[in-house]
Amino acid sequence: MIDNRFYTSITLSLVILASALSGCFGDDDDDSKPGWQWPAKEDYGCNINESSGLICEPYGYFESTPILTLDNPLDDSIWFLTQDGIITKFSGDSTVNHLNNSSSELVGDLSQIVSRCHNEQGLLGMTFTEEYATNGRILLVYTENKTCEDAKDSNVVLAHATVTDDKINMDTIEVLIEVKKLNRNHNGGNVLSIGNNQYIWSIGDGGGSYDPYDNGQNKSSALGTIQLVNYVNGEIIPPENDSTNKSTTLHYGLRNPFRMDVDPSGNLWIADVGQLCYEEVNMVPVLQSSNFGWSEREGFHDLSSEECYENMSAENLEFTNPIIEYSHEFHCSIIGGFWMDWGPEVLRDGYIYGDFCSGMVWKISNTDGTWTTQEIGALGTMIVGFGKGINGELLVFSWPGQVFQLNGI
Numbered sequence: 001m002i003d004n005r006f007y008t009s010i011t012l013s014l015v016i017l018a019s020a021l022s023g024c025f026g027d028d029d030d031d032s033k034p035g036w037q038w039p040a041k042e043d044y045g046c047n048i049n050e051s052s053g054l055i056c057e058p059y060g061y062f063e064s065t066p067i068l069t070l071d072n073p074l075d076d077s078i079w080f081l082t083q084d085g086i087i088t089k090f091s092g093d094s095t096v097n098h099l100n101n102s103s104s105e106l107v108g109d110l111s112q113i114v115s116r117c118h119n120e121q122g123l124l125g126m127t128f129t130e131e132y133a134t135n136g137r138i139l140l141v142y143t144e145n146k147t148c149e150d151a152k153d154s155n156v157v158l159a160h161a162t163v164t165d166d167k168i169n170m171d172t173i174e175v176l177i178e179v180k181k182l183n184r185n186h187n188g189g190n191v192l193s194i195g196n197n198q199y200i201w202s203i204g205d206g207g208g209s210y211d212p213y214d215n216g217q218n219k220s221s222a223l224g225t226i227q228l229v230n231y232v233n234g235e236i237i238p239p240e241n242d243s244t245n246k247s248t249t250l251h252y253g254l255r256n257p258f259r260m261d262v263d264p265s266g267n268l269w270i271a272d273v274g275q276l277c278y279e280e281v282n283m284v285p286v287l288q289s290s291n292f293g294w295s296e297r298e299g300f301h302d303l304s305s306e307e308c309y310e311n312m313s314a315e316n317l318e319f320t321n322p323i324i325e326y327s328h329e330f331h332c333s334i335i336g337g338f339w340m341d342w343g344p345e346v347l348r349d350g351y352i353y354g355d356f357c358s359g360m361v362w363k364i365s366n367t368d369g370t371w372t373t374q375e376i377g378a379l380g381t382m383i384v385g386f387g388k389g390i391n392g393e394l395l396v397f398s399w400p401g402q403v404f405q406l407n408g409i
Contacts, residue, residue, distance in 0.1 A: 043402060046380060048406070049377050053346040054376070056405070056406055058403075059393065070127070072089065073128050074133060077166075082401075083124075084116060102390060107163070107166055107168055113144070115142075115148070115154065121154065121187065123142045124190075125141035125190045126141070127139050129199075138161055139199060140173070141188075141201065152183075155180050156178075156181060157179070159176055181207060182207065184207060185207040187256075188254075189202065190257070190259050194286055197231060202258070202260055204224065204258075205256065209275065210303070211294065211295035224255065250287070253294045258271065258336060269339060270282040273333050275298055275303070277301065278300075278326065279326050279334035280324065281322055281334070300312045300322065326362075330360075331360060334356075335353060335385060336386075337353045338352060343393070346376075350366075351364045352376070355383065360379075381396070
């Protein structure tokens with residue numbers, strides 16, 4: 001059972017370290033917001049109160065921050081992605097010591113082409129294409145490798161590559177779409193297949209505090225959006241009647257949609273990182289184009305650069321409200337997870353998400369037609385993501401590189 005004094009000390013220390021950041025993945029290193037700093041990469045371990053019905057155990061460790069796992073569609077292996085650009089395949093028996101007891105092989109090393117000038121940069125996303133079994137193509141999202149001398153060289157790209165015998169052919173990596181940015185942060189980076197050779201790609205608002213370039217409400221900009229991409233046989237098919245763009249703005253009014261997921265009913269779940277006061281989760285049918293309000297609003301509230309307040313924003317049919325929000329009182333930055341139709345029974349039939357600073361995990365589920373939030377518990381570690389293990393374990397990624405698993409008791 002977790003010692004509440006331990007959780008309190010961890011939470012307070014992280015909140016103090018991040019007291020001025022107001023959304024840990026929020027402000028650029030060039031930002032002049034006083035007192036901002038990232039907390040140190042400390043290994044706090046992982047634990048959770050037994051009343052949650054879960055236990056948190058070690059699963060593995062990486063030298064860089066883990067960001068994503070993917071099920072290989074051709075066998076029972078999983079691919080682990082780390083932010084420094086390394087992709088590793090794990091397979092075999094993982095029932096003892098897990099990754100340490102599994103066979104592994106390097107799939108690809110993209111470290112020479114991805115930028116790591118900022119904590120939010122690097123390899124950000126990947127998906128197997130629908131045609132992977134026949135042509136071995138994958139889609140990748142990363143920040144380009146630049147000199148780090150100027151934040152204005154921090155573009156984020158969607159690229160493709162060909163995999164042969166579980167090895168990425170580095171000569172086949174080709175940039176398909178490049179989105180120019182003026183800050184190093186707010187890169188988004190999730191790319192998902194939604195069927196019919198369509199893919200969605202999340203992109204942050206371009207970085208800096210309070211959307212300084214007004215990208216959030218500019219539907220003509222790819223920044224602060226989720227783009228719809230048609231990709232067939234190695235080529236992007238431009239939208240109909242639009243020869244100037246390679247993708248379509250599907251959703252906009254987002255700040256930094258780092259992670260998203262689609263549930264079996266076709267609903268898109270988006271965890272969007274807040275600025276000053278509130279973090280939010282949005283949920284809409286995946287193809288129902290929506291404006292989520294940034295930077296006019298944060299959560300259910302009109303945006304203010306001066307203070308946090310409780311009054312709700314006026315009803316505005318132009319904006320789609322989030323399904324939930326939570327404040328920065330003891331938290332700082334939302335980390336999106338999965339719609340759970342697998343994993344521990346206590347987490348199924350709901351959307352899970354966490355918070356970077358507090359290590360708290362929540363579940364959103366539908367009870368009698370109403371979406372409600374259930375507090376699962378505090379893990380005591382800096383959560384940067386969730387994944388799926390070799391045997392279907394629910395994995396939790398910690399910023400320093402540890403991977404933990406949440407199992408039912």
